[in-house]
């Protein structure tokens with residue numbers, strides 16, 4: 001094959017120059033290269049186990065890609081998000097040349113390990129990257145030409161990199177296009193797998209492009225929320241993943257979900273023309289799983305939606321339900337890397353309250369110093385939001401953030417969930433073995449939510465793992481080294497638990513490098529700023545604003561559910577008021593207005609009669625049983641009404657799943 005010249009562009013030149021500067025700053029020797037050794041077999045086995053899902057989606061695509069480049073002195077490689085090569089296929093003669101520069105499974109091709117190279121530089125720049133011949137920083141790699149494209153999950157997190165590397169004399173300009181298309185194919189498989197039960201809308205400005213690799217795809221829940229999108233959808237709509245997920249089908253495309261499902265009952269229906277709010281026009285064709293998309297599921301979803309509307313960039317109950325799905329629980333699922341668009345950093349949580357400012361300041365001082373952080377506070381005060389922000393701002397941000405809710409996992413399963421188990425340790429569905437959450441968090445952050453609910457019997461095991469930094473899976477004989485930063489949270493008083501001998505003192509001191517209390521919302525002075533931000537996230541375009549009476553109700557509410565409750569109330573308000581409208585008391589949930597009105601009356605204030613919503617006239621007699629018992633009873637009733645579906649019950653009640661689990665456990669009421 002005749003070598004072709006590599007197209008030079010200012011953008012590519014500056015990308016390479018920046019990468020070379022980074023290599024200089026890292027002190028990489030261009031002659032000797034970096035000292036990075038090839039990982040041993042156990043490490044590679046672990047990386048393969050952690051990325052099993054990525055490998056299974058990528059393998060057929062890699063085979064197909066290799067068929068296109070066969071006999072061209074080159075190879076196809078797949079790496080994980082850290083640049084470790086997981087899988088390689090290629091011409092045998094070239095494979096042995098590549099092995100001389102450790103371009104083989106188990107080797108790390110991050111920039112820090114190999115200097116400027118397509119895989120490592122694509123991971124840093126997060127764009128498809130071509131590095132040709134002398135552009136490689138390390139001399140021994142200069143016989144190569146490499147085209148790499150990052151592979152992203154539907155929320156924009158990097159899963160890994162697909163790369164074609166070959167002899168630089170065989171460079172072909174089409175290789176990069178092939179790699180990009182193949183990476184997209186893997187991403188589309190991933191999206192379809194993540195949202196097997198969701199409605200998927202395939203769209204493009206030209207109907208003949210639907211079904212090709214340039215189409216956009218969005219996954220939609222039965223109540224019309226956008227759950228995820230492929231890269232094509234982001235490019236075609238011009239919206240970020242977070243902005244897309246803040247939409248519903250009707251706010252984005254002006255179509256109601258029921259009408260759409262009805263229209264496409266016939267599988268050969270013609271594509272539907274839709275217009276986005278900014279005037280872009282598309283043709284769309286849905287794909288969905290008929291048994292799941294029955295009229296009744298749509299009807300119940302619609303009922304739910306009236307109380308639980310649009311989603312936000314922050315994790316919503318629906319995101320959590322999605323994460324809790326069997327697909328998401330697959331042990332091989334790599335934990336998401338937190339992308340800037342997905343979780344706010346600490347700065348974004350700063351909204352003018354002095355107590356929050358102190359918390360943020362203290363966290364920044366201990367950040368990246370291997371000091372475990374313990375977050376305390378009432379339910380809904382944002383402990384998990386803070387944990388994600390800590391991870392996002394840490395040097396581990398590109399690695400996994402893995403959250404384990406010790407209250408929601410049955411006691412009998414926590415051990416297997418946390419520590420993993422070897423093949424054969426169990427029978428039945430769990431026969432195959434699984435990587436535990438601690439190993440999944442390797443390199444990143446492990447968030448142990450509701451640590452006070454960790455069974456006493458497991459506390460010693462957890463302490464040993466944290467001290468020795470090694471995990472022994474159940475039924476296993478080999479320990480796995482782990483490096484995790486630990487953030488814990490609880491609403492319980494751990495000191496009292498230590499006295500009652502239900503929490504180990506040694507574990508408490510191991511977890512409590514810095515304990516921080518998040519203030520309840522009623523004590524925060526930044527309510528107006530918080531409201532403004534949340535409204536902006538919930539309805540980025542045409543943000544509604546609060547009327548005077550609603551602002552007064554908000555000021556007097558005691559917010560027992562804290563920021564979670566505020567978020568839920570505003571979400572309902574946005575839908576009820578409509579885009580860009582003023583939020584009036586009648587747009588708020590009745591029970592909330594009732595509660596806030598009583599608080600106002602107690603404070604000697606009244607809403608002006610004209611402003612009072614109808615509910616204001618209902619009288620309430622004080623209950624004859626303790627309030628917490630009533631609350632638990634209500635929760636149990638809601639769970640029964642939702643046929644045991646905890647997420648649904650929590651969503652309907654506007655409380656966290658933890659609160660529901662706690663109420664269920666507390667059978668003494």
Ligand SMILES: Nc1ncnc2c1ncn2[C@@H]1O[C@H](COP(=O)(O)OP(=O)(O)OP(=O)(O)O)[C@@H](O)[C@H]1O
Pocket residue numbers: 314315316317349377378379380381382383384385386449489491534563564565567656657658659
């Ligand atoms: N600072 C914040 N900015 C925006 N939204 C927030 C903030 N803090 C909390 N929220 C909202 O409140 C919800 C609950 O937050 P989070 O799960 O972090 O609370 P928590 O204290 O961990 O609650 P629990 O103890 O019940 O698990 C989030 O999903 C988000 O919608």
